[in-house]
Amino acid sequence: MKGGDVSLILMDLTTDDAGAYECYVVQKGANHSNTTSLDGYYISTTYLTVSLRNHNNKIVVSGDKSTATLECQAPNSNDPIIAALWIRPDLKPEYVLFYLDDEIDTDYQHPSFKNRVDLKDRQMKDGDVSLILKDVTADDSGLYVCYVDQRKTKLASLNIHPIRITYLTVVPPDQKKITVDSGRNIILPCRVQHTSFMPIITVVWKRADLGEECVLSYPYQRFHPKNQHPSFKNRVDLQDRQMKNGDVSLILKDVTTDDVGAYECHVVQSESFDWEIVSPKSRRISTIYLSVVPSNKKFIIAVMGQMVTLPFRALSSNNPIIAAEWSRADLEPKYVLFYRDYKLFPDYQHASFKDRVHLKDRQMKDKDMSLILKNVTINDTGTYECYVAQRGVNRRKRASLDSYPISTAYLSVVPQSQKNITAESGENVTLTCRAPNNIIITGVEWSRHDLKAKYILWYWEKEFVPYYQHPSLKNRVDLQDRQMKDGDVSLILKNVTTAESGTYECCIIQEVRDGRKLDILKTDPISIIHLKVLPPGQPGGHGKDGTVGLKVVIVLSLVSFASIIYYIKMTQKAEGEKKRTTQIQPSTKVEPFLRPTHPTFRCKKPDALKTDVSSQ
Numbered sequence: 001m002k003g004g005d006v007s008l009i010l011m012d013l014t015t016d017d018a019g020a021y022e023c024y025v026v027q028k029g030a031n032h033s034n035t036t037s038l039d040g041y042y043i044s045t046t047y048l049t050v051s052l053r054n055h056n057n058k059i060v061v062s063g064d065k066s067t068a069t070l071e072c073q074a075p076n077s078n079d080p081i082i083a084a085l086w087i088r089p090d091l092k093p094e095y096v097l098f099y100l101d102d103e104i105d106t107d108y109q110h111p112s113f114k115n116r117v118d119l120k121d122r123q124m125k126d127g128d129v130s131l132i133l134k135d136v137t138a139d140d141s142g143l144y145v146c147y148v149d150q151r152k153t154k155l156a157s158l159n160i161h162p163i164r165i166t167y168l169t170v171v172p173p174d175q176k177k178i179t180v181d182s183g184r185n186i187i188l189p190c191r192v193q194h195t196s197f198m199p200i201i202t203v204v205w206k207r208a209d210l211g212e213e214c215v216l217s218y219p220y221q222r223f224h225p226k227n228q229h230p231s232f233k234n235r236v237d238l239q240d241r242q243m244k245n246g247d248v249s250l251i252l253k254d255v256t257t258d259d260v261g262a263y264e265c266h267v268v269q270s271e272s273f274d275w276e277i278v279s280p281k282s283r284r285i286s287t288i289y290l291s292v293v294p295s296n297k298k299f300i301i302a303v304m305g306q307m308v309t310l311p312f313r314a315l316s317s318n319n320p321i322i323a324a325e326w327s328r329a330d331l332e333p334k335y336v337l338f339y340r341d342y343k344l345f346p347d348y349q350h351a352s353f354k355d356r357v358h359l360k361d362r363q364m365k366d367k368d369m370s371l372i373l374k375n376v377t378i379n380d381t382g383t384y385e386c387y388v389a390q391r392g393v394n395r396r397k398r399a400s401l402d403s404y405p406i407s408t409a410y411l412s413v414v415p416q417s418q419k420n421i422t423a424e425s426g427e428n429v430t431l432t433c434r435a436p437n438n439i440i441i442t443g444v445e446w447s448r449h450d451l452k453a454k455y456i457l458w459y460w461e462k463e464f465v466p467y468y469q470h471p472s473l474k475n476r477v478d479l480q481d482r483q484m485k486d487g488d489v490s491l492i493l494k495n496v497t498t499a500e501s502g503t504y505e506c507c508i509i510q511e512v513r514d515g516r517k518l519d520i521l522k523t524d525p526i527s528i529i530h531l532k533v534l535p536p537g538q539p540g541g542h543g544k545d546g547t548v549g550l551k552v553v554i555v556l557s558l559v560s561f562a563s564i565i566y567y568i569k570m571t572q573k574a575e576g577e578k579k580r581t582t583q584i585q586p587s588t589k590v591e592p593f594l595r596p597t598h599p600t601f602r603c604k605k606p607d608a609l610k611t612d613v614s615s616q
Contacts, residue, residue, distance in 0.1 A: 006043070021046045059168050067134050069120060072146035072164040074127030079150040084119065084129040087145050096144065097131060112139065133168075141170045141208055141262070167209045169262050169289070179291040185253045187239055188288045190265035192246040202268040203238065203248045204282070207261045215263065216250060231258060248285075255292050263288045299410045299439050299510050301523035307374045309360060312386035312407040314367035321364055323389040326357075326371050328382045336384060337371060352379065369406070376413045384409045412436040414526050422532045428494045430480060433506035433527035435487035443509030444479065444489045445522070448502045456504065457491060472499065496533045504529045 006025055010017060023043040059068060074081055086096040091110050097117045098105040106114065113133075120130035129148055133140060146164040180186045192200065205215040213229040216236045221243075225233070232252075239249040248267060252259065265285045302308045314321060322341060327334040331350050337357050338348045346354065353373075360370035369386050386407050414436065423429045435441060446456040454470035457477045466474070473493075480490040489506060505525035 059166055066136050066170075067132065068136050068140075068168060068170075070131040070133065070144055070146070070164075070166045070168065072129045072131065072148075072166075074124070074129055074148045074150065074163060081124050081127065081129065081148050081150055083149040084124065085147040085149075086117070086131050087147070088142050089145065090142055096133075099129075136168075136170045138170050141168055143167050143209070169208060176286065176288045177291065178288055180255055182256055182292050184255060185251065186255055186290070188250040188252060188263050188265070188290065190248045190250065190267075190286050190288075192248060192267045192269070192285050198269045200243050200246070200248065200267060201270055202282075203243070204266040204268075205236070205250050206264045206266060208264065209261055215252075218248075219268075252290075255290075257292045260290060260292050263290060299412070301412045301414060301435065301439070301508055301526055302376050303524060303526060304377055304413055304415055306376055306524060307372065308376050308411065310371040310373060310384050310409045310411065312369035312371065312409070314364075314369055314388045314406055321367070321369075321388055324369060325387045326369075327385055327387070329385070330382055336373075373411075376411070378413050378415070380411060381413045382411060384411060410439075412439065419527075419529045420532070421529060422534065423496055424534050425497050425536050427496055428492065429496050429531065431491040431493060431504055431506070431527075431529045431531070433489045433491065435484075435489060435508045435526060439487075439508075439510065441484050441487070441489065441508055441510065444484070445507040445509060446477070446491050447505050447507070449505075450502055456493075459489075460509070493531075496531075498533045498535060501531055501533045504531060 006023060008021070008023070022045045025041055025043055027041070059070060070086070072086075082100070084097070084099040086098075087094040088096055088110070091112075093108055093110050095108045095110060096113050097119070098108060099119055099122075102122070104118070116134045118132050118134075120132050121128050127148075129146060131144070131146070144166045145162045146166075147162055176189075178186060178188065188205075202217070202219040204217050207215055207229075210229050212227065214227050215229065215232050216238070217224040217227060218238060218241075221241065235253045237251045237253075239251055240247045248265060250263070250265070264287050266282050267285050268282045300308060300310065310326075312326070314324075324339045326336040326338075328336055328350075331352075333348060333350055335348045335350060336353050337359075338345045339359070344359075349357075356374045358372055360372050361368045369388065371384070371386075373380065388406050419432070421429060421431070431446075433446075443458070443460040445458055448456055451470050455468045456470065456473055457479070458465040458468045459479060459482075462482065469477075476494045478492045478494075480492055481488045489508065491504070491506070493500065506527040506529075507525055508523045510523075
């Protein structure tokens with residue numbers, strides 16, 4: 001407390017910390033006549049307002065004469081709201097709306113907002129001080145700041161922090177609109193009349209909400225990065241740096257949802273007519289509104305009968321989730337699961353998902369909206385989307401559920417593939433594995449249970465990675481098709497030995513990009529093969545499921561059959577000679593029978609011999 005500094009540090013602020021803080025001190029030997037129950041001097045009172053974490057919100061309104069609602073929620077407090085204030089800092093006067101003593105004070109209001117603004121709820125229930133702006137025009141585009149006063153005494157001005165900052169963009173009816181998926185490159189077209197009498201001196205691309213900073217500045221055919229917004233560094237270029245035929249279109253690479261906004265194309269041209277030179281002026285040529293759809297689609301491969309987690313996560317926010325839906329557009333009804341006000345509603349659910357889906361976390365901590373799907377079947381293959389509505393973000397519970405999904409997952413269910421293969425030592429063996437042909441495969445992993453940390457084969461971006469391979473398999477494994485056409489990722493195992501007996505698993509690896517974020521996804525095994533390698537010459541080797549062993553049995557059986565036939569013929573000859581001697585009339589019958597795996601051949605001898613011969 002050097003120099004009498006008794007300042008308080010308050011960490012990890014929440015909106016519940018808002019309020020009036022009073023400072024008291026007790027000094028040794030001081031006069032205690034002005035003390036409180038704390039027996040100390042009152043020094044000062046500081047009113048703390050905690051801003052919500054939803055600053056820099058963007059609202060887009062299409063077309064003139066529409067109505068815009070700018071949301072604002074006061075911190076939770078037992079103190080009533082004395083006054084509410086909305087301002088536009090770029091205007092003079094800056095006041096959009098000033099609400100005091102249950103009425104709107106128009107004395108300080110900017111004239112452009114007269115009779116066009118109001119509070120959504122003049123009673124301000126639950127701290128709702130949202131602003132309604134009617135008959136919007138392009139001039140209403142700008143930054144709006146919301147203040148409230150919840151102090152117990154009225155003040156002439158609201159010298160407190162803003163609790164909500166919103167940028168409103170009003171798209172004129174004739175303005176171009178372009179929608180693109182996140183992560184893609186996009187061209188924003190702009191063309192100006194260009195002749196030798198009107199050369200282009202400077203091209204500037206701006207975005208209304210960036211203030212003085214620009215998207216791209218190109219004076220005298222050189223890029224000028226000084227005033228460029230950092231988020232566009234190395235991401236923008238002109239489609240034609242020579243600007244032939246007046247083409248000054250902008251290329252924007254790797255777009256994200258942060259790139260949403262109204263882009264303006266400004267051009268400065270030098271004009272000369274009849275030897276008279278006109279001072280160059282900047283002109284706005286076109287305005288394009290860019291809308292970016294979140295492209296956070298994930299590809300998940302599962303085997304029939306498995307339990308699968310479909311990962312979804314809502315945007316980080318202090319606002320609670322009031323409704324959510326998980327759906328598949330190709331179904332009717334489309335709902336996989338529907339949630340509202342902390343309850344699940346199975347009545348809306350598609351019958352095929354009954355008793356098979358539930359939330360990974362019913363409390364949805366950290367906005368985890370992941371869905372668990374049990375006992376998957378081929379019919380579960382499809383695109384799953386998650387929509388969310390959060391209190392304070394959109395007052396209408398259903399509103400944001402009709403907007404873009406917060407996340408998309410594609411699930412591909414493949415049949416259970418388990419095979420038993422038997423081979424003889426020294427042979428080459430193909431272990432089959434096939435992925436769905438509608439996905440992009442980045443890598444393949446073949447592993448064997450007993451090898452632990454090492455792999456049979458690791459194939460990444462069309463190259464083998466030998467570092468992870470078990471040394472005993474070096475130069476003895478390959479993919480059947482390195483191009484992996486039609487999802488074929490089968491493994492060729494050369495010159496097998498008995499040491500290669502074991503259970504082999506095939507997994508697929510994918511890259512999933514969301515804007516500049518890259519996810520690496522690895523599937524569960526989509527093929528499991530049990531390989532048994534026999535020593536050379538042992539019955540049961542060569543081939544699949546012991547088929548070679550079967551061939552050996554059949555050959556041996558045929559040899560035995562030939563011996564039996566020879567024996568029968570010789571016996572019949574002897575019987576014939578005996579017949580001529582004894583005049584006995586024999587009855588001869590031969591009945592061969594063949595079983596699928598263990599053939600049995602029977603031959604009935606003449607009754608006089610009373611002998612049966614059989615062989616297996």
